[in-house]
Amino acid sequence: MEKILQVKDLELSFHTFAGEVKAIRGVSFDLNKGETLAIVGESGSGKSVTTKSIMRLLPESSSEFKNGEILFNGNDLTKLSDSQMQKIRGKEISMIFQDPMTSLNPTMPIGKQVMEPILKHQKVSKAKAKEVCVDLLRMVGIPNPETRIKMYPHQFSGGQRQRIVIAIALACNPKILIADEPTTALDVTIQAQILELMKDIQKKVDTSIIFITHDLGVVANVADRVAVMYGGRIVEVGTVDEIFYNPQHPYTWGLLSSMPSMDLAEEKLYAIPGTPPDLLNPPVGDAFALRSEYALQIDMEQAPPMFKVSDTHYAATWLLHPNAPQVDPPKTIIERMKTFRGSRYYEQATGGDA
Amino acid sequence: MMAEKLLEVKNLKQYFNAGKPSEVRAIDNISFDIYRGETFGLVGESGCGKSTTGRTIIRLYDATDGEVLYDGVSVHAKKSKSEVKALNRKMQMIFQDPYASLNPRMKVLDIIAEGLDVHGLAKNPKERKQKVVELLETVGLNKEHADRYPHEFSGGQRQRIGIARALAVNPEFIIADEPISALDVSIQAQVVNLLKDLQKEKGLTYLFIAHDLSMVKYISDRIGVMYFGKLVEMAPADVLYKNPLHPYTKSLLSAIPLPDPIYERSRVRKPYNPKQHNYGPDEKVEFREVTPGHFVLCSEKEFKEMKVQANN
Numbered sequence: 001m002e003k004i005l006q007v008k009d010l011e012l013s014f015h016t017f018a019g020e021v022k023a024i025r026g027v028s029f030d031l032n033k034g035e036t037l038a039i040v041g042e043s044g045s046g047k048s049v050t051t052k053s054i055m056r057l058l059p060e061s062s063s064e065f066k067n068g069e070i071l072f073n074g075n076d077l078t079k080l081s082d083s084q085m086q087k088i089r090g091k092e093i094s095m096i097f098q099d100p101m102t103s104l105n106p107t108m109p110i111g112k113q114v115m116e117p118i119l120k121h122q123k124v125s126k127a128k129a130k131e132v133c134v135d136l137l138r139m140v141g142i143p144n145p146e147t148r149i150k151m152y153p154h155q156f157s158g159g160q161r162q163r164i165v166i167a168i169a170l171a172c173n174p175k176i177l178i179a180d181e182p183t184t185a186l187d188v189t190i191q192a193q194i195l196e197l198m199k200d201i202q203k204k205v206d207t208s209i210i211f212i213t214h215d216l217g218v219v220a221n222v223a224d225r226v227a228v229m230y231g232g233r234i235v236e237v238g239t240v241d242e243i244f245y246n247p248q249h250p251y252t253w254g255l256l257s258s259m260p261s262m263d264l265a266e267e268k269l270y271a272i273p274g275t276p277p278d279l280l281n282p283p284v285g286d287a288f289a290l291r292s293e294y295a296l297q298i299d300m301e302q303a304p305p306m307f308k309v310s311d312t313h314y315a316a317t318w319l320l321h322p323n324a325p326q327v328d329p330p331k332t333i334i335e336r337m338k339t340f341r342g343s344r345y346y347e348q349a350t351g352g353d354a
Numbered sequence: 355m356m357a358e359k360l361l362e363v364k365n366l367k368q369y370f371n372a373g374k375p376s377e378v379r380a381i382d383n384i385s386f387d388i389y390r391g392e393t394f395g396l397v398g399e400s401g402c403g404k405s406t407t408g409r410t411i412i413r414l415y416d417a418t419d420g421e422v423l424y425d426g427v428s429v430h431a432k433k434s435k436s437e438v439k440a441l442n443r444k445m446q447m448i449f450q451d452p453y454a455s456l457n458p459r460m461k462v463l464d465i466i467a468e469g470l471d472v473h474g475l476a477k478n479p480k481e482r483k484q485k486v487v488e489l490l491e492t493v494g495l496n497k498e499h500a501d502r503y504p505h506e507f508s509g510g511q512r513q514r515i516g517i518a519r520a521l522a523v524n525p526e527f528i529i530a531d532e533p534i535s536a537l538d539v540s541i542q543a544q545v546v547n548l549l550k551d552l553q554k555e556k557g558l559t560y561l562f563i564a565h566d567l568s569m570v571k572y573i574s575d576r577i578g579v580m581y582f583g584k585l586v587e588m589a590p591a592d593v594l595y596k597n598p599l600h601p602y603t604k605s606l607l608s609a610i611p612l613p614d615p616i617y618e619r620s621r622v623r624k625p626y627n628p629k630q631h632n633y634g635p636d637e638k639v640e641f642r643e644v645t646p647g648h649f650v651l652c653s654e655k656e657f658k659e660m661k662v663q664a665n666n
Binding site: 042043158187188189190191192195196214215216217218219220221223240241244245254255256258259260268269270271272273275339 | 399400508509510511538539540541542543544546547550565566567568569571572605606609610611612613614615616617618621623626
């Protein structure tokens with residue numbers, strides 16, 4: 001598989017009045033061509049900061065790359081100048097933001113906003129750009145695009161606005177599309193439409209997507225691979241099936257257990273106790289240890305490395321160390337593992353399609 | 355079961371800009387009851403009128419028409435100040451956005467104690483403080499938090515403060531308007547568990563408004579589904595999920611993504627178009643009881659079909 005983007009040992013800090021906030025503390029991942037990688041985690045886990053650093057959208061006055069590189073097309077994005085970066089942003093890598101109400105310019109007709117990246121990055125006439133713009137809007141499902149390009153964002157519904165934002169992001173056929181919680185502000189029915197649209201478009205234009213969200217239902221729907229972030233690090237990464245049916249990190253267990261399931265009538269919902277770590281003073285060792293009932297002594301002293309579970313599945317937890325005691329994950333997780341070939345709880349399906 | 359009706363909503367209408375060309379029928383003739391001690395979930399898309407319903411019930415809006423009876427007393431009837439106050443003590447509200455619903459210039463102590471002050475529930479400053487500390491502990495915070503300002507708290511903690519404020523006056527009935535939609539998944543579970551525990555402890559009744567259907571199912575005893583100002587279906591939570599009858603409810607349920615990749619690969623979303631009903635001009639579209647406790651907005655013809663469907 002062709003790697004289109006490689007993030008290696010990325011470390012990034014913000015300088016604030018209170019001190020240095022270590023927002024990303026050593027993040028590494030690859031993005032393959034044509035795949036959708038979902039990054040999940042709580043607010044403050046560093047998922048948005050990671051993608052904003054790929055786009056170099058963080059204020060240079062207060063943020064600082066401490067270490068690592070972001071390789072795209074043989075270039076390290078952390079070292080490019082602003083003008084070099086402008087040639088990539090919106091053309092090679094583009095972004096869809098969370099809130100379609102604020103990411104469009106309210107004083108500019110939407111046609112003009114969709115045409116902007118086309119005119120900026122491609123040597124085409126205005127008339128041609130307008131044609132492309134109408135086609136794009138039609139592709140994302142805006143009815144009567146010829147007349148509607150003259151309208152302003154407030155004349156569209158939330159779902160339509162997000163469609164327009166997607167059209168802008170796709171205007172130059174980017175190699176990478178970063179979607180930062182693109183459906184969080186939308187209703188379930190509209191969310192379903194937008195997710196279907198994104199999957200459709202991905203098939204048509206063959207772009208890679210980095211999808212940030214905290215909704216695990218959405219992840220199960222769109223992702224090929226999943227990276228789970230906690231406290232500025234990736235704690236587990238694997239294919240979508242590996243993460244949902246054979247999770248290894250206690251934090252992933254906690255996340256999956258705290259989702260109410262539609263068919264089981266649970267008495268009490270599992271809630272991860274405590275609050276996310278303060279990255280002004282990041283804890284030594286495993287950042288999740290303080291909230292985890294599975295924490296070992298060593299978790300308090302030393303950060304766990306990435307242990308290999310399979311060729312595609314890695315998790316940073318000492319529980320995977322050969323010397324670690326074997327623990328049983330929560331009940332709901334064992335139920336999930338029973339369906340996964342290769343997990344130690346795997347049960348051959350009885351009857352049916354065994 | 356002889357459940358006691360705590361709240362009766364009868365033919366409630368809430369029109370904004372009534373009579374003008376810009377008239378919006380936010381609530382268009384809805385009726386439902388909430389029984390003492392239960393959680394009634396109200397779901398629907400944004401703009402369907404679910405929040406307006408909550409706000410009209412607590413008299414943040416004056417109803418255009420219809421009645422809301424709380425314990426047999428009309429909420430919207432003309433009242434003396436003391437009558438309004440008495441009602442407000444029984445009914446409290448938790449708001450959606452924990453960032454916007456707490457006054458940034460007030461200390462947590464004063465935010466929570468505001469209700470105590472209004473209703474004169476604390477005799478002296480010492481008792482006032484003590485009551486606030488008790489409330490903070492009830493919601494899982496501690497007494498050091500009383501002297502801080504809202505910006506010093508995380509979203510989940512702020513929502514706990516919002517809950518403590520609602521509990522301060524010992525209400526019977528709490529309207530929770532999307533109390534968890536602004537929170538992270540792991541924190542959502544904490545807040546939902548807290549609400550459930552409090553209900554058990556204090557015998558509270560909830561109206562839980564949300565668009566996250568999986569959480570609503572988890573917390574509610576009965577659920578009402580709203581669409582464009584109308585209640586289209588109402589049933590016990592498990593019945594609604596297992597056997598939805600109105601096409602809009604089916605569509606809504608089919609749109610929820612579940613944390614289960616194998617299921618997700620085969621999930622088919624059912625679209626809904628209000629035109630699909632094809633109601634004739636003289637067909638009467640009413641709220642009808644298909645099976646005991648399961649109401650659907652439908653025509654006579656649909657009603658017969660649904661009866662067959664429900665019994666299979």
